[in-house]
Amino acid sequence: MDLTKIIAITGKSGLFELLTQTKGGFIVKDLVAQKKLSINANSQVSLLQNISIYTLESEVSLISVLVSISKKHNFKEIEFDKNDINTLRSLMKDAQSDYAEDRVYNSDLKKLFTWYNILVKNEIITEENVKAYEVNLARAEEKLNDSEEEKSEKSNISQEADTNKMSINDKEEEDNINKKTTKKATAKKKAE
DSSP: OOGGGEEEETTSOSOEEEEEEOSSEEEEEETTTOOEEEEETTSOEEEGGGOEEEBSSSEEEHHHHHHHHHHHTTTOOOOOOTTOHHHHHHHHHHHOTTBOTTTSOHHHHHHHHHHHHHHHHTTSSOHHHHHHHHHHHHHHHHHHHHHHHHHHHHHHHHHHHHHHHHHHHHHHHHHHHHHHHHHHHHHHHHHO
């Protein structure tokens, strides 16, 4: 199963797998109840891959945090008490040490670890899937870097061409000034 097809729906607990799109919405599979259901296109849906968690410096993707948790816990479910906030914060600190404690609420942590357990139970987070995700992420970053290098090279070539044009234009201008100066000097000598 693919993490990129997992969604959260506002007003509904748990996670859902996006199966298909219909004229008026989507068909999803509830990962807790294991039932298919139809949701309206007006429903507020968030792809798991588009959700972020605040860190001290910026944000980190929820999937990255889930991957980190899975590695720390050997891809197994975590037993926790939803009301034991200190344990939840400790688990989070262990997975993402720089998370912004003041901006990540207790309810967020409860949801995060509940979602993690749902994903493990449904074999969406497995060692193989995490490895595949990391390989795909590395490839995407490599393509992005290659693309940026290519743009940079094109920019440098363009700048060199502009510099060469300027050099040619400067030389032409210098030649024109020299010709004018020579003509004036010649005209002056003839006048004398």
